[in-house]
Amino acid sequence: MTTDNRIAITGLGLVGPWGTGLDGLWDAQTDGDADFTPCSRYDNGLPAAEAQKLDLRRMLKSGQLSRAPLVSQYAVAATHLAVTQANMLPERGSKNGGVGIVFGTSNGPGAATQQIYDDLIDTGPTGVKPRVFQESVFNAPASLVSIHFGFAGPIQVVPAAGCSGTAVLYQAQMMLAQPGIEAVIALCSDEMCDAIQKGLRDLKWHADYDGQGSLTDGAVAGEGAVAMILERASHAEARGAEVLAELAGVGLANDAAALGRPAKDGRGLVAAMETALEDAQAQADTVDMILTGSAATKIEDQLESAAITTVFGAQSPAQGSSKRSTGFAMGTAALVEIALAVAAINRNATPASVAGDTPKIDAVLCNAIGLNGQFGATLIKGAAA
Secondary structure: OOHHHOEEEEEEEEEEOOEEOHHHHHHOOOOOOOOOEOOOOOOOOOOEEOOOOOOHHHHHOOOOHHHOOHHHHHHHHHHHHHHHHOOOOOOOOOOEOOEEEEEEEOOOOHHHHHHHHHHHHHHOHHHOOHHHHOOOOOOHHHHHHHHHHOEOOOEEEEEOHHHHHHHHHHHHHHHHOOOOOOEEEEEEEEOOOHHHHHHHHHOOOEOOEOOOOOEOOOEOEEOEEEEEEEEEHHHHHHOOOOOOEEEEEEEEEEOOOOOOOOOOOOHHHHHHHHHHHHHOOOOHHHOOEEEOOOOOOHHHHHHHHHHHHHHHOOOOOEEEOOHHHHOEOHHHHHHHHHHHHHHHHHHOOOOOOEEOOOOOOOEEEEEEEOOOOEEEEEEEEOOOO
């Protein structure tokens, strides 16, 4: 990315199992598996990383929002935290067409859809609640954010599973290049639900407990939201905003291998990482740390290891992931890792979930692995002096 089109990150809002905020995510990192327990909202016996309960009445001074589905509550809360940090919190009732939203998710309205089906089966069509029905579309959380804050710019929705965070940033880059767009909210949110968790377990993707009570291979489903405020660096500097880090490069790829069976050599992830580095005009040896995209399944672990070796050689940077500490937050997972990268750069330290240490953290590559051969990579760098 050239000097003229540098993209600054000026706000970050997070909601998840760690509570809220970047400090909470950092403090929640461990060097092993966290003590995951089943979700309290339903009982299927599967390990889960449930988000902490929000008090939206206190945070947003609104009781109405607390009746929205959790996926929308998380999205609004994360956005509130991000725009507050970026000093962009609008006055009540104002409209701003210069702020766009790119929203990513995996499950989207999965919980609302399950409720509709349950009501249909139990009581028939008259049992379906109208308010729930309007929440059963993928753009509902982004639209609620737009309405609540008065952001009247364009909205794009990207349902790209574990690659949603990378795809959102890819689209945000292009949106920022449009006339009249001053800032873009890159937003991902997901909510766990019983049916999706069981389905992922049946597909052998979700972790379970073995006979000794230990976790098996696979992901532990999580939930929450991350909102990231992106601006052209020149715009951020002109308004005196604090720049947390820079979005230096983004790469997306697909291995075109087979449904449910990604190429074991990691060729798709290789292409994504190389594209991100090329977009950033950076060399592999300038990367200080890698936050991995694997959901802890054997095939994803193997292909990502192969891909990293292909791009970086035998001496690869320190690497790790937040997922064993705070779960795999589905469509939000990639943005969680990217937020952790921003924290590491600002602290000049490696999180506890990363193996190894490095004397300097100024460039972090964040990988993402989606379903059926989707791959992404994002390079985050420290703010230019």
